[in-house]
Amino acid sequence: xxxxxxxxxxxxxxxxxxxxxxxxxxxxxxxxxxxxxxxxxxxxxxxxxxxxxxxxxxxxxxxxxxxxxxxxxxxxxxxxxxxxxxxxxxxxxxxxxxxxxxxxxxxxxxxxxxxxxxxxxx
Amino acid sequence: xxxxxxxxxxxxxxxxxxxxxxxxxxxxxxxxxxxxxxxxxxxxxxxxxxxxxxxxxxxxxxxxxxxxxxxxxxxxxxxxxxxxxxxxxxxxxxxxxxxxxxxxxxxxx
Numbered sequence: 001x002x003x004x005x006x007x008x009x010x011x012x013x014x015x016x017x018x019x020x021x022x023x024x025x026x027x028x029x030x031x032x033x034x035x036x037x038x039x040x041x042x043x044x045x046x047x048x049x050x051x052x053x054x055x056x057x058x059x060x061x062x063x064x065x066x067x068x069x070x071x072x073x074x075x076x077x078x079x080x081x082x083x084x085x086x087x088x089x090x091x092x093x094x095x096x097x098x099x100x101x102x103x104x105x106x107x108x109x110x111x112x113x114x115x116x117x118x119x120x121x122x
Numbered sequence: 123x124x125x126x127x128x129x130x131x132x133x134x135x136x137x138x139x140x141x142x143x144x145x146x147x148x149x150x151x152x153x154x155x156x157x158x159x160x161x162x163x164x165x166x167x168x169x170x171x172x173x174x175x176x177x178x179x180x181x182x183x184x185x186x187x188x189x190x191x192x193x194x195x196x197x198x199x200x201x202x203x204x205x206x207x208x209x210x211x212x213x214x215x216x217x218x219x220x221x222x223x224x225x226x227x228x229x230x231x
Contacts, residue, residue: 035220037220044206044208044222044223044224044225045157045159045165045208045210045222045225046222047219047220047221047222050218050220059217059218059219061219061220062219095164095165100167100170105212105218106152106153106211106212106214107153107155107170107212108153108155108167108170108171108210109155109157109165109167109210110167110170110176111167112164112165112166113164114163114164115164
């Protein structure tokens, strides 16, 4: 089964930036609509952003709109999340996931990466 | 914005049936997806489009969606089913956004 792997997490000060990447074996990323979801310590799942297969449509949660930017490089089979103006409340494990099909946006998240941890603290 | 409501916890004895609800206004008009998450692990898709199971997911797991409530039913519960379960829908009322329920901790007694 195809696997996704996130990278780029770490410790960053409030107001700082990080760029997360999601890559995969095979072409699962370049063939799929993709999303980022996060989970704060001890909390539930919170969706962050979506990008379609072609990279022409993106959506963001209100909590990160204007601060986070999702992008993709299909030639590199990767999707990224640029996170700026980070706040303490952005501390979480960040997962990338692919949507099951490209037929509808209202799809399930089929495969998840193991996640990368982001800690925003001074 | 659209809200999904799940019970915080459900407890069931081994071999019994567990039901986890996911409430939302007219949720029957949406496709509901369910994920299982065990401690320290990434979520795993268990039910999609209300009732369908990905390959490899046991038939003991089933979903339904009617009125204002979607339900994940786990029959013949096993100790290994103990986990957090999340429901998920897409909300297109304003812009396309994803809504997750708050999650339900299933405890196998």
